[in-house]
Amino acid sequence: MTKDLERDLGLSAVIAISMGAMIGSGIFILPGVAMAEAGPAVILAFVIAAILVVPAALSIAELGTAMPEAGGDYVFIERGLGPSFGTIAGLGTWLMLMLKGSLALYGGMFYINFVYQLPTWEFAVPGVGMALTIPGVRALGITFALVLIAVNLFGVKQTGGLQLVMVVVMLAILSAFVAGSIVQVEGANFDGFFAEGIDGILSATALVLVSYAGVTKVAAVAEEIENPGRNLPLGLLLSLIATAFLYALLVFVLVGVVDGPELSGTEEPMAEATALLFGDLTIWGGLPLGTLAVVAIVLAALLALVSTANAGILTASRYPLALSRDNLFLEKFEYIHPRFSTPFVAILTTGAIIIFIVATQEVDEIAKMAGAFQILVYILVCGALIAFRERDLEWYDPDFRTPGYPWVQLFGILSGVFIITQMDAQEIFGSIAIVIFGFVWFRWYAKSKIEREGAAKGLARREAGKQFVRDTEDQLERDDRFEVLIPIRRDVTREQEDALIQMAAPIIHRRGGRIRVVRFDEVPDQVPLETAAEALSEADIEFEQRTDDLVRYLEVPVEVGEIVSHDTRHAVVNFAERSGADLILARQEATSRLGTLFGRDTDWIIDHAPCDVVFVQHAQRTSVDEIAVVTDRSPFNDPLKVELADAMADVLDARVRFLFAVDESAPDALLETIETYHDELDALCTVPVESTVVRSNNAVEGLSGALESSDIVMLSTMTHRRLPDLVFEQRSDRLAAAIEQPVLLVHSKKTRRGSFLRPILERVLFD
Template identity: 25%
Template sequence: MDKNKIAVILSTEAEIKFSRELGLLEATTLGVGAMIGAGIFILSGMAAGIAGPAAIVSYVLCGMMTLFTALSYSELSSSIPLAGGGYTFVHQGLGGYIAFLCGWALIFGSVVACALYALGFAEHFNPLLNLVIKISPHIKFSAFAIALLLLLVNIKGTKESGKTQNFFTITKVAMLIIFIGLCIPHVKVGNFKPFAPFGLTGIISATALIYISFFGFELISSASEEIRKPKKTVPKAILLSLFIPMLIYVGVVLVSVGILDYQILGTSAAPLVLIAGKVLGSYGLLFVLIAGLLATISALNATVLAAARQTYAMGRDGYLPSKIFRLHPKFKTPYTAVAAVGVVILLFTLSGEVEFVAHLANFCYLFALILVNLSVIMMRKKEPRLKRPFKLPWHPIIPLLAIACNVLILAFMRPQTYLLGAGWLGLGSLVYLVYSKEQKETVEKHRRLKEILQRQERKEYKILVPVANPGTLGMLMMTACAIAKKFDGEVIGLSVVEVPHRTPLRKGLADFSQQRLLLSRAENIARQERVKFDKLIKLSHRLSYGILETAEEEDCNFIIMGRSKPEKTLEKILTTVMDIVLKEAPCNVAIVCGEKMDQVKRIIITATDNVNSQLAAELSPALVEKFKADLLLVHAIPKDSGLEEETQAKAWIDSFTERANLKVRGERKILKAEKPAEAIAGQIQEGDLLLMGESKGGTLEQLLFTSVPEEVEEQISQPIIVFKKFQPRERSWPERIIAGKKIRIK
């Protein structure tokens, strides 16, 4: 990726958030609206054909089995109120490939469910149209049209979608209650015999078909980022959205099998329409058709919302293309995610196969829910101190029971469902290996870079100090503690034990008494300075890699280390290699040169036109305060410069102090010299500490030429600290050749 593009991403990309416009009523109707749809208006007849009158038991059993998973969702939603629902929970608990498969299954399950609801709408819309104006368009055309309309509504925004959802859900619940009341007088006890003609197998098989009728709570958690007070609202909405539909389901199925023979019900894609036509007359038929339209359209609306949010969440986490998680500039909705899932929804509506679509959606949902319940168990272990406003009782019994129930339902599905579901998961695995895995790593790298830059701008320093030389230990710790104390940071002392290449790291385990002694001395210095301190020993095949890996693992954003003077050409080249690898560190770096820093009376800053010199100036107040020293800023200009150039140089050094936000007063001096290094070295006296910015360029320059800080270092014996400010960049080809292995940012 182009380095300028990376810089733009890190510096200008704003955090994306949804507007929280959904309250308890909207959240509950979101779940209830998704549940009371095709599951009762279409699948109830098919369930009766599979289980007989015992379909009543199937609905009760399905509700009770789903309760275990709903409780798991309640805990996770209250503690992780982010868009994405089950996928987000698995991403937090299990991560990686497993999280991708969960999201992949949930998206497909929601997309297929949308097609089911669109087809259910058409099964009620066409008879109504024929009853009113004697026109009956093709089922697929009506399904396609309503799906397209609801996609546009969700692009417009959740506020409009939420209002629409409230109206549809409340109206259809009221209409179903009226329907139950009107049908009760027509129930015949004889229709309940035989109650379970197909035994337990029929009951569980019907449960496997209607499971989609109880999945609305997932949609609530998927929209958590749009719900007000999600930690309290979401668990309440989940449980309400489970119990309200279950009571209505039982009532509807009870009057259905009590009025019509279960075999007749099993042949109809609109069983409630048959019942209304038999016992409620033409007005009752019209009533049920309207109720069916409201039920399927609200379920479709809610599930489109969930599918888009799940897709958005995966795009946000880097598993899908970045365009997926773009929000509309006006409506603040994930319109690209809605459009992406919309295309697939429209394609499935053209299949026209209701039962096939229902089984496929159930397979995807059940697979994902098994992973969600596993995540509850893992999150309790990984994050025991995580705040859980709703805490699951009898852990881990409930999530284990939920997993067992889901596996049982999967066992009673048709063989072709396994094949299609496994094919979809296999396709997802291929997508993950070919695209998503690398894309995820890239997004995570950019995210970490952005976080590091933000922390550095706020000067929230977590400083890593590699210690190896007892002679430089004091200087390193004094520098680190001064900066940490000034900016309320912390210090980590690190001792890296190098293990020969091709030798297992465990072979390096030995007596670490020398390393422990150095770290104890470092800890004593930090304790005296009243700075938070931690210490680590790391085994590595290369010193520089050990330092960088520890910086990444501990989220350090500043490395301070010592360097001795390279005298021989080979030593210089090896030092340069070390410097190149250190430039892979995603943080600021300071190199301390010298051995004594206990009698500092004056601090000198070389002011040059680069960000490294500016960083030195920004951090100088910490050292001035530590040593109670005077401050001198020097700026070198050509020896033959005239009065005008000197005046311009004085103005420039004033602007330099402003850019560095340097509020410590100090002397300013302009140096005229042919060789800046000699002029700077000439200013150094006993008791001085020199702060400089790194001036090296590319790898060839590092190998062939000496930098100004190195030239100064060769001419003086006083201590020098060379600063390098982190900036995102791409490595050049010489760096890749010399540095070898690329250090990835985790």
């Protein structure tokens, strides 16, 4: 059985990943340090650096659409120029990402230090102040590094909602800063714009290059991008343009509002500018507006820099793992922790090197060395694209082709070499050293372990055993047959899986079609999907064997597959949409009301699924004599519940019972309406049907008592509205919790999503 890698990253995700990796040190740390090199012309340095990145970004986009494999630039260089250059690229990218993470950690601590060095805060209450002390900047950076290392070791998953909040808050604060300060830009601050000459501009360009290192980070997850032919190149270019514009605007404002001597050389330029512009302002009660403004800027800086540092540890640790898997590095780096599913050795080593850098290097040294390694990798990327194009390989057919080939790539190579020669001796020797070490290491350690060449062999395996969806769709023509998708999580037991398949089997017996049983493995962001897909565990073998055993005695077609993703709920919905599923039948554990506040995966699936959805709670009973359908006069859910109940009852030789709860004081006219409604539903069924109207002032209590004789219960469900459902719990949730029978929570794709008033009205009208 093969494992499919889920493509669930759209254009917005590509832009977010790329921009999120770029916005950080480029604005919060480097403008002051770079101004010491170039003076006011530091603005040009940021623009030139962005232009130098374009050839590599375009090359990455083309290579990513031709080979949408996890691994990104390392994979492209290793496949194009051969494993020796791949070793250099892998080591160089590893070092660059560690340096970038170190720069974010170390530089971010200067902002904390700046806040704590402000004068004692005096608030509205006279005589009340707050004096704070902190350890050294390096000690703070090391402390934060230890926390982030632990986060990555244990595979703590970053949630998209939290990341979105962080980005929105950061951009809002930066926008407020620009709006409040751009009117105070003074032309006199731009006098002597070219005073430092072209050498100063080039030196500053080399320094700020690391600001754009994130533009190609998304290539490392190229295999996870949906429609890469469009989303990868468009996302890379849009993120690069937007970030370059943001950098140029913010640096223009910084230079225009802060005198050169005050800005030059400072590691916290945004905080310095904010304190200078707003430091003397106060608001109601004597609260210092300047202090609050500085705190807001520091918050934005920490959000950006700590996020960058965490991403640096996460992505950097993938490179020794990838090198090890390709037999180019020590085997111990391939170790995946059995409990946390994270590359423990790779993360620990990466974290240790980052701590060493933070403890020993200065900000400008870290930035320049990171820029040198970045340019080296970009040179190799451009060279790899030329290698693929000139070899005229039959399989090389990218969806996007770089305009201006080969001149764009030649410009990237020559400009990269030129910029490296303009750096200090330390960066030049560092670049030469990594090249020499890479070649020596490859010949001494790796050459005897591999048998492949660049852009020539071994690439056919790229498609072998992948994309369960595409394989089955090629073999089986889509028609009107009914298809049930059963997504299985790793923690689902054999008995639970069997119960789901046995529930789906009667539906397929009635409608014809097939069941797809797909196990969705969710791995931490720290682990590349390709790595997880290649690892065949005992659980994988057991899953395949037990489904095969179950299929042998079922008289319906059952197909089995497995998908690896970083987000199971997206993977389930994407699979259902691609495969044309008519029904998703999944297990759902009873969740607490507090879980509603943080958002349930089941709600997200209901909202985004292209088909009907049924969630099953509680254990399956061995025999089924009665299937109960709790009706609610829903024009969409009730017919679906009746259809499913009738199909199951027909095959299982059971009866169906409709139940509806009314208040004890309900008028006879309402009872007649309900009975008429049940008669209409009865006409749709092929099995014996009973009708029960439950009179009770407590609907849940009355229904739970009436359902004691039933073996399966079907209820309607709707999307939970976080806060309203936290206060007024859905009746279906309360009823499911009150009974012991297996419960099928049914949601038709035609059902409209209720407003935020829905749980309140449900509680008032039906209880």
